[in-house]
Every structure is written in structure tokens, then in C-alpha cells.
Amino acid sequence: MTTIDIPEGSLFGIDNLPYGVFEADGAAPRVGVRVADTVVDLAATLGDDVFAQPSLNPFMAQGKARWDEVRSRIVELVQGDLPAEALHAVSDVTMRLPFDVADYVDFYASENHATNLGKLFRPDSAPLMPNWKHLPVGYHGRSSTVIVSGVDVVRPCGQRKLPGDDAPTYGPSVRLDIEAEMGFVVGVPSPLGSPIAPDEFAEHVFGAVIVNDWSARDIQAWEYVPLGPFLGKSFATSVSPWVVPLAALDAARVATPVQDPTPLPYLQGEQKWGLDIDLAVEWNGDVVTRPPYAGMYWSPAQMLAHTTINGAASSTGDLFASGTISGPEKDQRGAFIELTWGGKEPVEVAAEQRTFLEDGDEIAISATAPGASGGRIGFGEVRSRILPATETGR
Amino acid sequence: MTTIDIPEGSLFGIDNLPYGVFEADGAAPRVGVRVADTVVDLAATLGDDVFAQPSLNPFMAQGKARWDEVRSRIVELVQGDLPAEALHAVSDVTMRLPFDVADYVDFYASENHATNLGKLFRPDSAPLMPNWKHLPVGYHGRSSTVIVSGVDVVRPCGQRKLPGDDAPTYGPSVRLDIEAEMGFVVGVPSPLGSPIAPDEFAEHVFGAVIVNDWSARDIQAWEYVPLGPFLGKSFATSVSPWVVPLAALDAARVATPVQDPTPLPYLQGEQKWGLDIDLAVEWNGDVVTRPPYAGMYWSPAQMLAHTTINGAASSTGDLFASGTISGPEKDQRGAFIELTWGGKEPVEVAAEQRTFLEDGDEIAISATAPGASGGRIGFGEVRSRILPATETGR
Known part of the structure; x- marks a missing residue:
């Protein structure tokens, strides 16, 4: 287990927590959240398959109550210990188009x-x-x-x-x-x-x-x-x-x-x-x-x-x-x-x-x-x- | 088994054979071809799951050689005997949007x-x-x-x-x-x-x-x-x-x-x-x-x-x-x-x-x-x- 170091003044502290779709270690693209210079694999940490997808669309479709709930859980999670295999350096991943564009x-x-x-x-x-x-x-x-x-x-x-x-x-x-x-x-x-x-x-x-x-x-x-x-x-x-x-x-x-x-x-x-x-x-x-x-x-x-x-x-x-x-x-x-x-x-x-x-x-x-x-x-x-x-x- | 009667002057004879997505008998929407006033269930007659879909997109993506091949097979099929359960009167089906619109x-x-x-x-x-x-x-x-x-x-x-x-x-x-x-x-x-x-x-x-x-x-x-x-x-x-x-x-x-x-x-x-x-x-x-x-x-x-x-x-x-x-x-x-x-x-x-x-x-x-x-x-x-x-x- 490991913790994420968030430097003072980071633009990606726990006030932010943006979502994206990343590829790492040859695995299929999936949803991550960025904390400082780390990408947290959300399917791996939250155990929810909605994040084991190559697009944010399924999660985005779940609605605001769910978005708020996941955000709260991430805030807790990233302030504690996380499994090292769920964390990737931003510099080690390839970012994909984060959502399938409708209109x-x-x-x-x-x-x-x-x-x-x-x-x-x-x-x-x-x-x-x-x-x-x-x-x-x-x-x-x-x-x-x-x-x-x-x-x-x-x-x-x-x-x-x-x-x-x-x-x-x-x-x-x-x-x-x-x-x-x-x-x-x-x-x-x-x-x-x-x-x-x-x-x-x-x-x-x-x-x-x-x-x-x-x-x-x-x-x-x-x-x-x-x-x-x-x-x-x-x-x-x-x-x-x-x-x-x-x-x-x-x-x-x-x-x-x-x-x-x-x-x-x-x-x-x-x-x-x-x-x-x-x-x-x-x-x-x-x-x-x-x-x-x-x-x-x-x-x-x-x-x-x-x-x-x-x-x-x-x-x-x-x-x-x-x-x-x-x-x-x-x-x-x-x-x-x-x-x-x-x-x-x-x-x-x-x-x-x-x-x-x-x-x-x-x-x-x-x-x-x-x-x-x-x-x-x-x-x-x-x-x-x-x-x-x-x-x-x- | 049954045959489809194509009246003289039908606008939907074997020169036409348009594709659509239909719903009948409470079953899920699927691809059909229209012959005279009959809708032929293509998944049922051709045994190909690409037609057991609520949209023409998977079939359309297969390309011209495949489109030509399927059209030839349909021409043969509809001139012979077909299983009655694969045929529906046009008036008995509900037609759906035939394809998922991209741009x-x-x-x-x-x-x-x-x-x-x-x-x-x-x-x-x-x-x-x-x-x-x-x-x-x-x-x-x-x-x-x-x-x-x-x-x-x-x-x-x-x-x-x-x-x-x-x-x-x-x-x-x-x-x-x-x-x-x-x-x-x-x-x-x-x-x-x-x-x-x-x-x-x-x-x-x-x-x-x-x-x-x-x-x-x-x-x-x-x-x-x-x-x-x-x-x-x-x-x-x-x-x-x-x-x-x-x-x-x-x-x-x-x-x-x-x-x-x-x-x-x-x-x-x-x-x-x-x-x-x-x-x-x-x-x-x-x-x-x-x-x-x-x-x-x-x-x-x-x-x-x-x-x-x-x-x-x-x-x-x-x-x-x-x-x-x-x-x-x-x-x-x-x-x-x-x-x-x-x-x-x-x-x-x-x-x-x-x-x-x-x-x-x-x-x-x-x-x-x-x-x-x-x-x-x-x-x-x-x-x-x-x-x-x-x-x-x-």
C-alpha cells in the first residue's frame, strides 16, 4: 500500500479530482482520476466495472447523486493508503479521448x-x-x-x-x-x-x-x-x-x-x-x-x-x-x-x-x-x- | 414453409429489397428486409447474428462485398420457400429508426x-x-x-x-x-x-x-x-x-x-x-x-x-x-x-x-x-x- 504525495500548490489536489481515460502497462483503456502527478485506477480501487470502460459515458450517465457519492469516496480514498498497483505516474500513461462524443x-x-x-x-x-x-x-x-x-x-x-x-x-x-x-x-x-x-x-x-x-x-x-x-x-x-x-x-x-x-x-x-x-x-x-x-x-x-x-x-x-x-x-x-x-x-x-x-x-x-x-x-x-x-x- | 407473393407492379419486388429494423410479436427489434408486403426476419432466415440487432450499423460496417453477397442470397431465398415464422405482414410490425445516426x-x-x-x-x-x-x-x-x-x-x-x-x-x-x-x-x-x-x-x-x-x-x-x-x-x-x-x-x-x-x-x-x-x-x-x-x-x-x-x-x-x-x-x-x-x-x-x-x-x-x-x-x-x-x- 502507498499514499499519494500532493505537493503544496498542486493544481490537482483534492479540490480538483478530474476524470480521464488512460492506458497503462498494455492494459485496456479505463477510467482514472488524477491526483497530483498520479493517476488512480478507479475500477481497481472502487471495484466498480463502470470504470473498467474505455469511456466516461457509462459513469456520466449515472447522474449527479452518483457523481457526488463517487467524489466523496475518492476524497477519502486518496487521503489514505492505496494499493500500489492501482496507481500510475501521469508520465507513464497514455491519455485517450475521455468520452464518446454524441452531438x-x-x-x-x-x-x-x-x-x-x-x-x-x-x-x-x-x-x-x-x-x-x-x-x-x-x-x-x-x-x-x-x-x-x-x-x-x-x-x-x-x-x-x-x-x-x-x-x-x-x-x-x-x-x-x-x-x-x-x-x-x-x-x-x-x-x-x-x-x-x-x-x-x-x-x-x-x-x-x-x-x-x-x-x-x-x-x-x-x-x-x-x-x-x-x-x-x-x-x-x-x-x-x-x-x-x-x-x-x-x-x-x-x-x-x-x-x-x-x-x-x-x-x-x-x-x-x-x-x-x-x-x-x-x-x-x-x-x-x-x-x-x-x-x-x-x-x-x-x-x-x-x-x-x-x-x-x-x-x-x-x-x-x-x-x-x-x-x-x-x-x-x-x-x-x-x-x-x-x-x-x-x-x-x-x-x-x-x-x-x-x-x-x-x-x-x-x-x-x-x-x-x-x-x-x-x-x-x-x-x-x-x-x-x-x-x-x- | 411458405412463399412470398409479389404482385405485378409491386414497389417492393426483388429489384428493391430495402432493409429496416422491425419489432414484431413482442420480440426485440431486429433487421428485416421488405418483400412486397412482407417483412423477412433476416437473423431467422440467414442465421447470422449481425441481423439480430436493433440497428443496421453492424451489417452496414461489413462493407460492399458482404452487402452484395447478402443481397444475392436474399434474392434466392425469397424466390423459394421460407419458414412461416420468419415472415411478418408489414401491417403487423412496428418499424424503428433503422440505424444509429453518427454525424x-x-x-x-x-x-x-x-x-x-x-x-x-x-x-x-x-x-x-x-x-x-x-x-x-x-x-x-x-x-x-x-x-x-x-x-x-x-x-x-x-x-x-x-x-x-x-x-x-x-x-x-x-x-x-x-x-x-x-x-x-x-x-x-x-x-x-x-x-x-x-x-x-x-x-x-x-x-x-x-x-x-x-x-x-x-x-x-x-x-x-x-x-x-x-x-x-x-x-x-x-x-x-x-x-x-x-x-x-x-x-x-x-x-x-x-x-x-x-x-x-x-x-x-x-x-x-x-x-x-x-x-x-x-x-x-x-x-x-x-x-x-x-x-x-x-x-x-x-x-x-x-x-x-x-x-x-x-x-x-x-x-x-x-x-x-x-x-x-x-x-x-x-x-x-x-x-x-x-x-x-x-x-x-x-x-x-x-x-x-x-x-x-x-x-x-x-x-x-x-x-x-x-x-x-x-x-x-x-x-x-x-x-x-x-x-x-x-
């Missing part, structure tokens, strides 16, 4: 981001559309291309019309970009015809991950009218491997910015679901921007309420992401198209002037939030490398 | 429809966007709300801004509409980074269904800029229960209309994948429109090639739909917003003047195509009733 929805909930993109994509009209302050604008993305941190991203090819060209051409994206976002994972499904009110958020949502919503701006700009983004986004969406349970985010809950005009009643709730999460985006080792989640106009509880208000069902494994998080300052913008203002204002990255992503670049987005005991908790990171395009369509 | 994509491939919608939604600009003739415009929809024929559709509530209103309001959609479409179901998946060329279509796509892509026009018009349709579509998408295998559509294959400008090479193929399918839309018993699939500008092979050209993976159970099918004539328009020109030109339905859907309305979309032996084959129908809204968000 994936991406929102557009940062006023700064929506304003900046409006100016860049539609310079001749008002940057915010008339609907933007009345509802959380969102769209469905591609579930099958949600990948986990560590999986390389191949530069997408596709159709784009470059400035000065008369006609569109096929080729690798020349404006490949990131979007730093937070994502929320549904545990308890809702059937057709049962909207989830904002104050029912915690009964349905299991936890949160960091999302990098890769975006090929040239493909997107050409394709997106009138039905929205498609190929410009659908090649890859990366998520961090550790799902931070909602219960760990209690101390991070804040009010959203004042919403004016007042949203319709179905978007109103008593509970605060703004989240004081600080993100940092590292580009080839340099932190280039620090997007603050606390300033997001729409809360994730409002996003889920909106998604289901028409009677749409939700499923265990539904992932919905916030949209790019951008603060008011330049060095808080969560996408490079904003940070470099459409490529016109390069930023310095590892002593080079850079605009969009080049092959070989490595991006790591990390995030932390206040924890229950006064310290901070971590989401870990979503880290990915850009590989050159493989052109198959010429 | 759902909806296209916009009818030039007449896109032109009509452009005029109605954006009267002050050119109806076709500059990209429309260069790529099949599409977007992701909600997989979890794909339902089968026979499941009622509850009128969705949501946010919409009605003409003359200063601000949006919440309430039941007042412009509920249909979209008559064909949908295509992927059997053999493709991994990340492996685009499916147009001429590889038949290696991946298992078959086709009729789709009714319900649309709340008031919700859609308010929400859809700039990221496309979301709540206006995501409450329900209905499909017909019988998946007609691609092999049954050989005689229906035609060239698409001339595509000018010539599409980029990744959208070109040697094979013809236009489809001569005739649809009919029945509104409370009256056929109000007959959309012809043969006129669709983009072929389903081009849709799949486009979806994957950026390296996006595809999965067994992916469903992609054509978008509304509208011919050049008024009585060939596949959505009521076009048929009634935004509600300004009512049509006569069961002796009433009608524009959009009212509670209690029943819609049935059917489709037929030429079969291999000179007759016609049927897709059956997707039939649904509109129930009143249940307002939960006030």
Missing part, C-alpha cells in the same frame, strides 16, 4: 470575439448581428473529429478563394488558426420535448474540458454563407484529456457580465454559471495570449437551455463549447486571426514574426480556476502539433 | 431551392451566394433528434422576431415547414485524413432514405446569421424506415445537370451519381407537390467527397441529406415556404387555403425510382403528424 455544438459567446470576427469577416456591416445579445448563437460541429490532446493535427486541404483570385482553388489552408475555448460535457440525457432550464444545468452537465477548435480561416470565409462553418472547422477539434467535474468549479462560479437587454425568461436562472477560468495559449513555448473566461457574455447554463428550448433531446456525451474566449485586451484574444488582426499585425513567437500556424508549430492551451480551499485547480492542457498537409484531392 | 449533415444541393430561399430570406441581394456553384454548401445538424416515420412531431417553441415586433419573443413557431429531401447512409467508415473520392461513393455508402427536414422558419430566420441554422432545424428530422440499398438504385443513376463552372478535380468523378427519384408530398391526404430528385445540381457522391476533402473522418451511421428538392415548376417545390412564396400564395389542401403547418396536420413524403427490371421501386414513405406545442419556457 457537438459550438457557441459564439464572447462579445469581444464576435465583435472582432464581425469586423474582420464583414467589414462593411455592424460587427454584432441583431440576434447576438438575445440568444447564444451556436451551430452543430462534427462529432467524429473530436480528438484528444497529443493527437497531431494535419493541415487541412480544401477549397478557398484567395484575395485577388477570380475563382476558388484547392490546396492546403494558408490561414490555419486556433480557437481557445472551454467545453462542457453532458452526463444525464434529456428526452425529446424536455428543455433543460438554466438552473437544471448541474443535474445534467458532468464537467468541463479545454477545447481547441481548429479553424481554417480561408476555407471558412469562402464556404460559410449562408449555412455557417463546415469544412473550415470539421477536420479536427481537440480537447484536454481530464474532465474537471462541475463540483470542482464551485469556487469559480461568478455572475456573467450584465446582459442588456434582459434575456427572455427561458434564458434566466437564479444560479450563477459564469466561470472564473483563466486560459493561457502557448505557441512554440511562448505564451502569446491569456483569454479570461469570466468575461463571457453567455453562461454554459444558458447555452444548454437554448440548445434544448425547441424540444431537442440531449445525450450522454454531448459536448458543447463556448466559442473563442477573447478578453477586451489584445493579449487576451483567443484566436490568431484576432490577435494578428487578420494577419496584418504579426506577433513575436520564439523570436519570429508570426501570423497563422505553420507546419511543425506546437500549440498548448492550459487553464486554471480558483479551488474550494483557496488555491487553484488545473484543467491540464490540450497540446497539439501541426503536421504538413497530405494533398489527396488535386 | 448528420444537411446539404443545399437544389439550385431552384437555393435560389428561391435566397429571394425569400435575402430579398436585397443576389439569391445564389458566390460559392454555391463551386461547392455543395452544407452544415452539420443534430443527430440525436433524427426520428423515424410515424413518430409525431411536436411544434417547437423558441425565440423569433415577428414582423413588426421590436424585440424577439418566445413561443410556438408560427411558420412550421417541411423540407422534402433524400438522405444517404454511410456504411464503411473512413479514418481521419482519408478523403472519399466521388468514384469511391459505392464503397462507403450503404443506401438511401427519404428525409423530412422539419424547419421552423421564424426561428431560423432570426437565429441563422452568421453561423447557420440551429434551433430552427434541430427539434426533429424524420426519415423513412426502409433503407434502399445503393445496388437497387442502379437503374436510377443519371448524370447531374451540367455543372458550370466545372467543379474542382476533387469533386469530379467518372461515375454518374445523379438519381432519377420522384418524390410526392401529401398534406392531409392531398398531394401538393412532386419534387424531382433528378434535377439536383450536386450529386451525393460529390457531397461525400466534399465532406471529407479536409481530412474529416466519416463513421458507420453518418447520415447526409440532400437539402430540399425543388424542381423548376411551382408544384415541384419541396418546402411550403417556397410553395406558398413565404406564405403569400396559399395552396388548397383538403378544400382549405393553407400556408404553413397547423397542429394536427399529417405529412407523408413518398418516393419511387426506376428498378432494374423495367418497373419501379419504392422508398416507402416518411409520415408524421404535428402535435401542439408544449410551452415550457415562459
Whole structure:
């Protein structure tokens, strides 16, 4: 038997306890919880087969009472002795996609981001559309291309019309970009015809991950009218491997910015679901921007309420992401198209002037939030490398 | 033992043999094939557990060689004697959703429809966007709300801004509409980074269904800029229960209309994948429109090639739909917003003047195509009733 050493200031102390799916020692993937730099094998310690699965979905489907019970048991367990064979060093395991993605929805909930993109994509009209302050604008993305941190991203090819060209051409994206976002994972499904009110958020949502919503701006700009983004986004969406349970985010809950005009009643709730999460985006080792989640106009509880208000069902494994998080300052913008203002204002990255992503670049987005005991908790990171395009369509 | 009587002119003769998932006699749902008015239990007749499943996905994943082999065996079997307990009258079974939907994509491939919608939604600009003739415009929809024929559709509530209103309001959609479409179901998946060329279509796509892509026009018009349709579509998408295998559509294959400008090479193929399918839309018993699939500008092979050209993976159970099918004539328009020109030109339905859907309305979309032996084959129908809204968000 052995105990887990939790160093002072660890982002993965007992205030956090995020869940993930790991592979170690050639065994099948299974659910673990992270404590400091240790992964605890939950099937081995709790003796419950719901954790001997390659996905969090079966556990997430069990509901909040069960999530709370397991969290309490883990808090007790990890403060005592544990069988050594149930513990793995984080550095010794391979993390897998933590859940099977059902429907994936991406929102557009940062006023700064929506304003900046409006100016860049539609310079001749008002940057915010008339609907933007009345509802959380969102769209469905591609579930099958949600990948986990560590999986390389191949530069997408596709159709784009470059400035000065008369006609569109096929080729690798020349404006490949990131979007730093937070994502929320549904545990308890809702059937057709049962909207989830904002104050029912915690009964349905299991936890949160960091999302990098890769975006090929040239493909997107050409394709997106009138039905929205498609190929410009659908090649890859990366998520961090550790799902931070909602219960760990209690101390991070804040009010959203004042919403004016007042949203319709179905978007109103008593509970605060703004989240004081600080993100940092590292580009080839340099932190280039620090997007603050606390300033997001729409809360994730409002996003889920909106998604289901028409009677749409939700499923265990539904992932919905916030949209790019951008603060008011330049060095808080969560996408490079904003940070470099459409490529016109390069930023310095590892002593080079850079605009969009080049092959070989490595991006790591990390995030932390206040924890229950006064310290901070971590989401870990979503880290990915850009590989050159493989052109198959010429 | 017994034989199946196939009447002269049956739309479900041995040229067709569509697959579905049925429930009969209180047994678990399983895969059947339809022959005339009989459902043949495939697990019982072929003795293969891949058919003793509540979904076509395991069979669809087995690939084209296997699909061809099973089709040949069924042709032999149904012309001989079959055990009576493996046969059920169509009227005695309940049909289930035939496949588990992975990603759902909806296209916009009818030039007449896109032109009509452009005029109605954006009267002050050119109806076709500059990209429309260069790529099949599409977007992701909600997989979890794909339902089968026979499941009622509850009128969705949501946010919409009605003409003359200063601000949006919440309430039941007042412009509920249909979209008559064909949908295509992927059997053999493709991994990340492996685009499916147009001429590889038949290696991946298992078959086709009729789709009714319900649309709340008031919700859609308010929400859809700039990221496309979301709540206006995501409450329900209905499909017909019988998946007609691609092999049954050989005689229906035609060239698409001339595509000018010539599409980029990744959208070109040697094979013809236009489809001569005739649809009919029945509104409370009256056929109000007959959309012809043969006129669709983009072929389903081009849709799949486009979806994957950026390296996006595809999965067994992916469903992609054509978008509304509208011919050049008024009585060939596949959505009521076009048929009634935004509600300004009512049509006569069961002796009433009608524009959009009212509670209690029943819609049935059917489709037929030429079969291999000179007759016609049927897709059956997707039939649904509109129930009143249940307002939960006030």
C-alpha cells in the first residue's frame, strides 16, 4: 500500500479530482482520476466495472447523486493508503479521448470575439448581428473529429478563394488558426420535448474540458454563407484529456457580465454559471495570449437551455463549447486571426514574426480556476502539433 | 414453409429489397428486409447474428462485398420457400429508426431551392451566394433528434422576431415547414485524413432514405446569421424506415445537370451519381407537390467527397441529406415556404387555403425510382403528424 504525495500548490489536489481515460502497462483503456502527478485506477480501487470502460459515458450517465457519492469516496480514498498497483505516474500513461462524443455544438459567446470576427469577416456591416445579445448563437460541429490532446493535427486541404483570385482553388489552408475555448460535457440525457432550464444545468452537465477548435480561416470565409462553418472547422477539434467535474468549479462560479437587454425568461436562472477560468495559449513555448473566461457574455447554463428550448433531446456525451474566449485586451484574444488582426499585425513567437500556424508549430492551451480551499485547480492542457498537409484531392 | 407473393407492379419486388429494423410479436427489434408486403426476419432466415440487432450499423460496417453477397442470397431465398415464422405482414410490425445516426449533415444541393430561399430570406441581394456553384454548401445538424416515420412531431417553441415586433419573443413557431429531401447512409467508415473520392461513393455508402427536414422558419430566420441554422432545424428530422440499398438504385443513376463552372478535380468523378427519384408530398391526404430528385445540381457522391476533402473522418451511421428538392415548376417545390412564396400564395389542401403547418396536420413524403427490371421501386414513405406545442419556457 502507498499514499499519494500532493505537493503544496498542486493544481490537482483534492479540490480538483478530474476524470480521464488512460492506458497503462498494455492494459485496456479505463477510467482514472488524477491526483497530483498520479493517476488512480478507479475500477481497481472502487471495484466498480463502470470504470473498467474505455469511456466516461457509462459513469456520466449515472447522474449527479452518483457523481457526488463517487467524489466523496475518492476524497477519502486518496487521503489514505492505496494499493500500489492501482496507481500510475501521469508520465507513464497514455491519455485517450475521455468520452464518446454524441452531438457537438459550438457557441459564439464572447462579445469581444464576435465583435472582432464581425469586423474582420464583414467589414462593411455592424460587427454584432441583431440576434447576438438575445440568444447564444451556436451551430452543430462534427462529432467524429473530436480528438484528444497529443493527437497531431494535419493541415487541412480544401477549397478557398484567395484575395485577388477570380475563382476558388484547392490546396492546403494558408490561414490555419486556433480557437481557445472551454467545453462542457453532458452526463444525464434529456428526452425529446424536455428543455433543460438554466438552473437544471448541474443535474445534467458532468464537467468541463479545454477545447481547441481548429479553424481554417480561408476555407471558412469562402464556404460559410449562408449555412455557417463546415469544412473550415470539421477536420479536427481537440480537447484536454481530464474532465474537471462541475463540483470542482464551485469556487469559480461568478455572475456573467450584465446582459442588456434582459434575456427572455427561458434564458434566466437564479444560479450563477459564469466561470472564473483563466486560459493561457502557448505557441512554440511562448505564451502569446491569456483569454479570461469570466468575461463571457453567455453562461454554459444558458447555452444548454437554448440548445434544448425547441424540444431537442440531449445525450450522454454531448459536448458543447463556448466559442473563442477573447478578453477586451489584445493579449487576451483567443484566436490568431484576432490577435494578428487578420494577419496584418504579426506577433513575436520564439523570436519570429508570426501570423497563422505553420507546419511543425506546437500549440498548448492550459487553464486554471480558483479551488474550494483557496488555491487553484488545473484543467491540464490540450497540446497539439501541426503536421504538413497530405494533398489527396488535386 | 411458405412463399412470398409479389404482385405485378409491386414497389417492393426483388429489384428493391430495402432493409429496416422491425419489432414484431413482442420480440426485440431486429433487421428485416421488405418483400412486397412482407417483412423477412433476416437473423431467422440467414442465421447470422449481425441481423439480430436493433440497428443496421453492424451489417452496414461489413462493407460492399458482404452487402452484395447478402443481397444475392436474399434474392434466392425469397424466390423459394421460407419458414412461416420468419415472415411478418408489414401491417403487423412496428418499424424503428433503422440505424444509429453518427454525424448528420444537411446539404443545399437544389439550385431552384437555393435560389428561391435566397429571394425569400435575402430579398436585397443576389439569391445564389458566390460559392454555391463551386461547392455543395452544407452544415452539420443534430443527430440525436433524427426520428423515424410515424413518430409525431411536436411544434417547437423558441425565440423569433415577428414582423413588426421590436424585440424577439418566445413561443410556438408560427411558420412550421417541411423540407422534402433524400438522405444517404454511410456504411464503411473512413479514418481521419482519408478523403472519399466521388468514384469511391459505392464503397462507403450503404443506401438511401427519404428525409423530412422539419424547419421552423421564424426561428431560423432570426437565429441563422452568421453561423447557420440551429434551433430552427434541430427539434426533429424524420426519415423513412426502409433503407434502399445503393445496388437497387442502379437503374436510377443519371448524370447531374451540367455543372458550370466545372467543379474542382476533387469533386469530379467518372461515375454518374445523379438519381432519377420522384418524390410526392401529401398534406392531409392531398398531394401538393412532386419534387424531382433528378434535377439536383450536386450529386451525393460529390457531397461525400466534399465532406471529407479536409481530412474529416466519416463513421458507420453518418447520415447526409440532400437539402430540399425543388424542381423548376411551382408544384415541384419541396418546402411550403417556397410553395406558398413565404406564405403569400396559399395552396388548397383538403378544400382549405393553407400556408404553413397547423397542429394536427399529417405529412407523408413518398418516393419511387426506376428498378432494374423495367418497373419501379419504392422508398416507402416518411409520415408524421404535428402535435401542439408544449410551452415550457415562459
